[in-house]
Amino acid sequence: QKEVEQDPGPLSVPEGAIVSLNCTYSNSAFQYFMWYRQYSRKGPELLMYTYSSGNKEDGRFTAQVDKSSKYISLFIRDSQPSDSATYLCAKGGNKLVFGAGTILRVKS
């Protein structure tokens, strides 16, 4: 079993939709989680950094961690075509462990 699993998609939504991106992880000891956005042929850009359970909001983005089910989510409100990218979840620490990434396409 992989430490962090993520559905690769692609996920296609209309502009303005609420997007839900999800990952599961295997080790209940994991405490730090990150979401990165990666545009084609670019390096990953840090979007959200969360610790333990609960929600964290930043503008149109909300990150959620549910430790009981070992589930992490990223919600994007009012999605825009510029949000089209690959979204990577990662378990934090000195060694980041990434999911495979979900390709998101927002259609105008």
Add this chain to the structure above:
Amino acid sequence: ETGVTQSPTHLIKTRGQQVTLRCSSQSGHNTVSWYQQALGQGPQFIFQYYREEENGRGNFPPRFSGLQFPNYSSELNVNALELDDSALYLCASSLSGVGEQFFGPGTRLTVL
């Protein structure tokens, strides 16, 4: 404040050759981590350097080696290149070993 920079942007090598990739960390950061990202995959951790010492290594063979310099910049060296080494190589810097990691644009390596 400058972000993480990497050089070169891309390069092409042949099987069996050696390559050196370079990374300059973000101002004020003392930790550099290297990742390999194959097409369609998430980045895979190669190793991390904290204050010029290796601070953790992923599941990569010894022909992947690195250095960190007193100014916290870093090099990744790969010997005896194989076709499967073709990937995007990413460098990330952080304020400490477990802090938020900020990535550079990557070096795309093609091995023929």
